[in-house]
Amino acid sequence: MKRACGPLADDLSGRRHHRHSVLRRRLFAQIYVVVVGSVLLLSFLVGLSSHFFGDRAHSPLLPVLAALIVSVAAWPVSRRLTRRLERLKSAVEALGEGDLAARADVRGNDEVATLAASFNRSAERIAALLAGHRRLLANASHELRSPLTRLRMGLELLAEKVTIPDAQKQGLYRDIRELDQLVEEILLASRLDTPELPLERxxxxxxxxxxxxxxxxxxxxxxxxxxxxxxxxxxxxxxxxxxxxxxxxxxxxxxxxxxxxxxxxxxxxxxxxxxxxxxxxxxxxxxxxxxxGAGEGRxxxxxxxxxxxxxxxxxxxxxxxxxxxxxxxxxxxxxxxxxxxxx
Amino acid sequence: MTTPILLIDDDERLAEMLTAYLGEAGYAVTAAHTGKAGMALAENGRWALILLDLMLPDADGLDLCRALRGGSAGAVPILMLTARGDAMDRVLGLEIGADDYLAKPFEPRELRARIKAVLRRGRGTEGGLGVLRFGRLEIDRDARQLRVDGDVREVTGYQFDLLVAMAQHSGRVLSREQLLDLVKGEPLDAFDRSIDVHVSRLRAAIEDNPKAPRRIITLRGAGYVFARKQDEEMP
The missing domain is CATH 3.30.565.10 (Histidine kinase-like ATPase, C-terminal domain)
Structure with missing residues (x-):
């Protein structure tokens, strides 16, 4: 229902896929650069200090070698972190696109896990709010229209007992109709604002x-x-x-x-x-x-x-x-x- | 002689008003405020009509309607009252066996007119072709009769068939050729405009103002449209 099909949709999802892989590569590169960069900097400082403080046993090539080993070792670490962020991101996007059941995977106890947990709490709240909204829509129509029906009925009974000038009576009828229409419009606007409530096709x-x-x-x-x-x-x-x-x-x-x-x-x-x-x-x-400048009367x-x-x-x-x-x-x-x- | 009506609605104050209002028109209204009480009264009394609210505290009106149909009061006509104006519900209400449907807040006079119409029709159109209803217009395919507000309007047999064909495709644009295909019989030439003559006779019979038609509408260059919503305030 929500996803378009046909060539247009293929094109869309292809583009989306492409954008994802670009983002993914960029994220990975950033994490990788940070990890490798910090290790390199550290080993360079260590190498520098040993150079100046006279420990001649160290070869000047040693920091470079260490950096090489570290950069290879950092690969899987960065990869893992990227994947977890990626999974969190796809859960956020799924929720954004209307999948209310989307939750992030909470594993480990680092910042990523904390973020995932707080995302899940927000998702719970959104789902609860929408369920409440749906209930409100179902009941509001009934609750708002019952008094209007009584009002309309009461006016009819009253008009049979006492004489109300016709213009006044028609005016009251019109007011009740206007209120009824407004109720209908507000409920409809609210329903249309909720993409989770599907349209008939x-x-x-x-x-x-x-x-x-x-x-x-x-x-x-x-x-x-x-x-x-x-x-x-x-x-x-x-x-x-x-x-x-x-x-x-x-x-x-x-x-x-x-x-x-x-x-x-x-x-x-x-x-x-x-x-x-x-x-x-x-x-x-x-x-x-x-x-x-437009008046109420119109x-x-x-x-x-x-x-x-x-x-x-x-x-x-x-x-x-x-x-x-x-x-x-x-x-x-x-x-x-x-x-x-x-x- | 009063006509016994069972009202099942949880709105007690409205029930009171309806009892008074319909009482003046010669109906003896008995009110039940829950689905359970309504069901018990329906089973143990003789009713000419049941007025049923869709939303009850202890039951869903649709379920109750189905249960009533299956019980010993199954032959009593049901008029549904509800706050929901959805077309979906409207169809559903009639599919599960309600005889008519009125959205709250209704015009009291309209309720009275609907009650009268339902009582006149009674139940038991099963087996026949049934009646097509468009607002105040009724196309009775069994009696081959056109009625507006219950008054019979005279048309020829061919014109009746033409109207039925249009009504069965309400809301759609039908070209003159399509209409001729739908109404077999009298051989007509699509170009001699005789169909237009039949349409204008039909308009004279069923339109409130044949000069400004609301039921059979001309779409220039394309054909005719039989309006789906007639005599209605809201879609």
């Missing part, structure tokens, strides 16, 4: 999905039939969030286009809104980001666009906000075909 008809979401918001849709493997719910949300964002902040004229660009799929959502200043375009995708400054970015990235893609010629913005999502297909 199945063939998705992107053109069909886009046509459906555009129809929902009365946006113009131009698309070529295009299929990709991904999480259909997440890809739908990506499209919906972008379209809703364009509707909300980009004026009445919204259109979407799905383009087959060879190696990748390009999705453009275009609007004729006031546009985004260049300096703010990148920050737009931060959670709860609100452009300067709503929708939540996680919408940051979720779009997370979803694009989890599918190996990117999203950017570009300035549109003639006014307005283009939100461009690029999804690589290869990584969508293999994950």
């Amino acid at each position: 199945q063939p998705v008809d992107l053109a069909g999905l886009l046509a459906e979401e555009c129809a929902r918001l009365d946006a113009e849709c131009i698309a070529v039939p295009l299929e990709a493997a991904g999480d259909p719910r997440l890809l739908r949300r990506l499209m919906r969030n972008l379209l809703e964002n364009a509707r909300r902040h980009g004026g009445g004229e919204v259109d979407a286009e799905l383009i087959d660009a060879g190696e990748e799929i390009v999705l453009d959502i275009r609007d004729r809104g006031p546009g985004i200043p260049a300096g703010e375009a990148a920050r737009l995708f931060e959670p709860f980001y609100r452009p300067a 709503g929708g400054w939540g996680l919408g666009l940051s979720l779009v970015r997370q979803i694009a990235e989890r599918h190996g893609g990117t999203v950017a906000c570009l300035t549109r010629a003639g006014g307005g913005s283009i939100f461009r999502v690029r999804l690589p075909k290869a990584s969508i297909q293999s994950g």
Whole structure:
């Protein structure tokens, strides 16, 4: 799942392997130089002292000879140390790549062993934190939505007993829906932030999905039939969030286009809104980001666009906000075909 | 006459509210707050419907649903209530024998409508082709009937087959040629646009606003898409 396959992946792992062997050689050389160098220095000092303090029995060649013997003897010592550091390093890297069960081999009682032990303790802590996170995700949805359900139900019962002005009632309904959506978005953002929780992957008809979401918001849709493997719910949300964002902040004229660009799929959502200043375009995708001067009342400054970015990235893609010629913005999502297909 | 409903939900205050709310609509709700108590009540009573929460303190709603199906209350329709909105769970809920599914927080009116719909359908579609449901639209392949909000909408036999073919490929772009292949029978020419005429009749029958279709969508230059998510707030 996590590892890509195909020529691209072969190339990647080949490069990674190459980088490893270079690092390994360099590490070995460093250790070797330190060991041999220190012995050489020592024997040179010994030779020097015997030279000056008159012990003529020593040949001046003796330190050189000793150094030679030592350098040969140091070979296996350096090698062993290199190997142990190498093993520790691969455990650290495995953890970094998401293998939570990765632990280092604790042997001996030198600094390397201490380091390995403290690495293992950190790994334990990370695993425990993630397990807690997963539990939280499973329960938070239930715990947060129970009171919302009661609130919604209570409001309905109340409205039957007393007369609440319709505008106020609708406002309360909307607030509850907004809270519910925020709960959903926060939980989703949290799930997407955890690479250990895998995405669903199945063939998705992107053109069909886009046509459906555009129809929902009365946006113009131009698309070529295009299929990709991904999480259909997440890809739908990506499209919906972008379209809703364009509707909300980009004026009445919204259109979407799905383009087959060879190696990748390009999705453009275009609007004729006031546009985004260049300096703010990148920050737009931060959670709860609100452009300067934008009021609370307009709503929708939540996680919408940051979720779009997370979803694009989890599918190996990117999203950017570009300035549109003639006014307005283009939100461009690029999804690589290869990584969508293999994950 | 009141209709007996068994509610299995650990949220006692919500159960109280639901009892009052559904009581006004003519349902007699009995609440159980644990899976064990719910199971015992289900086995020892006569129920028209069971409302089942997915997360219970002592049992997993899915397991309980399976157990209910296997027990003496196996013929009673089950409507699942849950906080999880995952599509996965949605499918799973129906696969293991729930008749419908509603995500919390739900609109109380929608709960009432779903209860009504489930009671009307009852159980026992097994053996038949079954009903395809898309939001408020029901495509009943056994009765060869289209319903929106329970109201029957009239279409011709060919149009019904065309809609079934689209519904079975919901969410996918289908070209006119593909549609013609899927609906055998009446020989139609792909170029004479008669399929478009049938589509516009179908739209008139099932769309809330045929001018701005939400169920059968045209993708210019490619064909038609039958929407997978209809009448829904969230994906």
